[in-house]
Amino acid sequence: MKILIVDDSKVMRKMIQKGLRQAGYECEVVEAGDGVEALEKLDASITVVFVDVKMPVMDGIELVKEIRKRGNAVPILMITTESSQERIDEAKNAGANGYLIKPFTPAKIKKHLGEVVEN
Amino acid sequence: MLDRALMIDTVKKTTNNLFIKMLSMELIAGEPITEKNALPLTAHVTAVIGFAGYYRGGMGIYLPRALALKMVAAMLGVPVDQVTIDKMPADVKDAIGEIVNIIAGGAKAELSKQGITFDLSLPTVIVGEKFQVYVDNNPERVQAVIPFTAGEDQLFVECNIEKTNK
Numbered sequence: 393m394k395i396l397i398v399d400d401s402k403v404m405r406k407m408i409q410k411g412l413r414q415a416g417y418e419c420e421v422v423e424a425g426d427g428v429e430a431l432e433k434l435d436a437s438i439t440v441v442f443v444d445v446k447m448p449v450m451d452g453i454e455l456v457k458e459i460r461k462r463g464n465a466v467p468i469l470m471i472t473t474e475s476s477q478e479r480i481d482e483a484k485n486a487g488a489n490g491y492l493i494k495p496f497t498p499a500k501i502k503k504h505l506g507e508v509v510e511n
Numbered sequence: 512m513l514d515r516a517l518m519i520d521t522v523k524k525t526t527n528n529l530f531i532k533m534l535s536m537e538l539i540a541g542e543p544i545t546e547k548n549a550l551p552l553t554a555h556v557t558a559v560i561g562f563a564g565y566y567r568g569g570m571g572i573y574l575p576r577a578l579a580l581k582m583v584a585a586m587l588g589v590p591v592d593q594v595t596i597d598k599m600p601a602d603v604k605d606a607i608g609e610i611v612n613i614i615a616g617g618a619k620a621e622l623s624k625q626g627i628t629f630d631l632s633l634p635t636v637i638v639g640e641k642f643q644v645y646v647d648n649n650p651e652r653v654q655a656v657i658p659f660t661a662g663e664d665q666l667f668v669e670c671n672i673e674k675t676n677k
Contacts, residue, residue, distance in 0.1 A: 399543070400599075401605050401608075401609050403586050403587060403602060403606040403609055404609055406586065406587050406588060406606075407533065407586050407587075407588075409588075410588040428567045471600075471614060472616075473613050473615075473616020473617065473620075474616060474619075474620070475616075475617075475620040476623060487534055490665055494533075494613045494616065495529040495532040495533040495613050495617075496532065496533070497532045497533075497574060500532075507584065
């Protein structure tokens, strides 16, 4: 599995990688600090994208819309502290497949990643 | 309806939730401080975040140096002796800023269920020891400082909220 992690926080990118390892995933990880960098790094080899909602330059919702606009159906898991139904609906309407709320555990990563990959 | 007990319970819950889930650290909450005086906080790394909207206010987390380093090490997945504030200021700012953002985000989600809604600012991280935090005399404002113990370290989380005229 090759995962693109898009988050302006380097520490959060590392935490997600740590969570993936603790959840038992052995995967290659590509990192991006914002939506524009993510679009540059997103190629056919990426199997899943983790996207933070709040980012500078291009935020997570814009990024998801842009990925779908380009016809890319890669599974996308949004990561955020915002757990309101309104925010979840906004992400899903943009084209996200799942929603991971911070703080998360390795078990939560496994559950949500499993759901988006299986679907 | 906003009241101090609701705010304190929410902050305790969201702070504990973060420390357990993301840092694997157990916290013990102490008696909240609500007197309108200068508060006896000691901290070396502080992160604050603002609330704005139908309600306004903010939250701060006050950490001793040793605990801040343990938290950054846990988040980065490196041994604590590899983390220093002087050599890694960006990582410390990033990590502790995320901490207050996640705690405040959790509080925002919980309080919104009671109709207490606000947006969050970007967090600010401060390193240094010479400061005091005051609880003001605004009767409209609900404010408290909650002490927590994490092993041998003590940290504080301060939160204040008031309704706006919006």
